[in-house]
Amino acid sequence: MYDLAIIGGGPAGVSAAINAKILNKKFVWFTSGASSKKVARAELIKNYPALPDISGEGLANALKEHTESLGIDMTEEIITGVYPAGDKFSLLAGSNVYEAKAVILCIGVEVQKPVDGEERLLGRGVSYCATCDGLLYRGKKIAVYCTDKRYESEIEFLCSVAEKAYVMPLYKGYDIKAKNAEIILKSPVKFVGDERLTAVEYSGGKIEVDGVFVLKSAFSPATLVHGLKVEDGHILVNRKMETNINGLFAAGDCTGRPYQYIKAAGEGNVAVHSAIEYLSR
């Protein structure tokens, strides 16, 4: 059982991790690396005070070196669900479950909007986790919608289980070897079904499937934590970065505009201080 789980590796997550470490908390830090990649893609950052004219890559490296200098470990697993359970939280990462007394979400803002029907049918034919749900589709037809090359091993695993897999890779340089995989170079526009998913629609076509796997590194807050209050896609927080769920905090772009590195870093700091206050109660 950890005191604190921090989800996300952008400036908010880094700031939270730094403070949790300095304040000597027992914490686990989940970073997919995706948010730091987003920082690294910035061309030139002129408004991170005390670091004039730093490149995105420069800032990403400096943040990384800061955590390394403090000996902070990262856990490169993707959290697909956070479940409040009394005075603690269960965090699902593939088939692993972590437990923490408090959680800080630094999950950024999703670049892709959820597919129509994705949130409604989640757990009823829509899955975020190949390892957890893959075996349910042995001998069945599935679709796999994937936004990042590093999930290709999960695609291969799903193909080895299913009878037939329609794979929609939304990244460059895909290399899928499974013989029962049919590549569709389109994005899904709708997940169809009433009680359960029955089909996936894409521009110009429709496939009948028993399940669809969505393999991505950023999730909309509402699908990540059931019952979390969200407005216009942003997690509702107060000045202490408290969400509507006791013990659950949020920081960074996921809490709203302006989307600014220094704002995110400041909020990560505040969230840790509030979490520690919460833990001491």
Next chain:
Amino acid sequence: MYDLAIIGGGPAGVSAAINAKILNKKFVWFTSGASSKKVARAELIKNYPALPDISGEGLANALKEHTESLGIDMTEEIITGVYPAGDKFSLLAGSNVYEAKAVILCIGVEVQKPVDGEERLLGRGVSYCATCDGLLYRGKKIAVYCTDKRYESEIEFLCSVAEKAYVMPLYKGYDIKAKNAEIILKSPVKFVGDERLTAVEYSGGKIEVDGVFVLKSAFSPATLVHGLKVEDGHILVNRKMETNINGLFAAGDCTGRPYQYIKAAGEGNVAVHSAIEYLSR
């Protein structure tokens, strides 16, 4: 008339100034230098993300160089009053008056609490401004309570006007030459008077005076802006850093704990973005 006035030179003020400059606003930035001095006094800062193990002096210099690299001018005047007037603000700095459409307070937290009676008798015998009010006390008896050596020229000016001046210098190495000055090495504990100030009490004594000048670089928010909502000494703001007064924003330590450089810098950024949204309405 400026679009924006930023008051304060700590990390919140620097962050605000950087963003106002980059976003090409017509702004004036008042820094007494006092808040940066506070940063410079920090021994070692371990949690300013991307700058591991930086000394307070190192961070203060880096912030200064950042503003210089952008060619940002500072105005080294001390604002002693902010007066909302319709859709603009008047800012009093000694005998100078500045006008701005929006104001961001980055005034830090006062180290000294106001003296008992200070806020109540402000403008009725208690003054923050030697240049503005000094001549009212020609031939009279005054007390001068001063927390910073750089106001010594104002003390000398007040002594040249008044018949008699009781000077309470709360700093090291005072050097007051006026012959009519009597040094009292105590802090005032109470400003006495009903309609107007009549006396100043200090531990072990009391002096009858017509006025008292309080020369300090940090002011409590409530004395700086009449009508500003303050709670436990902190300016009440929402997530957009808006105060209860239209067009008036606040950022940094003055808005509450945690007192952290990165939190202050983040809030300075948010305040400018909100101010610009306000100006565009």
